[in-house]
Amino acid sequence: MAENINSIKQKFIIRNKLGLHARPAAMFVKLANTFQSEVWVEFEDDEVNGKSIMGLMMLAAPSGSIIYVSAKGEDAEKALLALGNLVEGGFEEN
Template identity: 60%
Template sequence: MGLGSEQVIVIDIVIKNSLGLHARPASMFVQLASTFDSEIFVEKEGEKVNGKSLMGLLMLAAGCGTILKLQAEGPDSELALKALVELIDGKFNEE
């Protein structure tokens, strides 16, 4: 294990906005995720997609109350997940 080892962080989060992860919030998620160097993945019930892919996120069909597993791997993984959790917990500024 060297100084360049990258951290993998995985957390579970619940989609709280009433309309779920539809096109607008999914786009917001992808735009935010794309600002980080880390690889970001989102998983729902065993289906894992790239968190920087709008089509991938939409395919998850994550409605209100859905539990998603967020995973970030890379140099800024902690910052990435913190920002994404804030976006989701803030209901994508919809409510």
């Protein structure tokens, strides 16, 4: 029996002034961990687990940069919508 698991990916722009530093990374991870889906974040040539604060901070994505967020699992669409709103909303910093 084949499993029907959603896997989606979307592009977002880092809009807050200081980029993906500790506070926004913590907010992203906290939100990502509310979903069952796997979450991955890509920036330039690096891809990290979106549920790892150290991984996200190592990306060091500055303001204005493009990241790709992917989610795989039953709640992937909800996860991507919520995480996208957080990123595009400037991590509540603007």
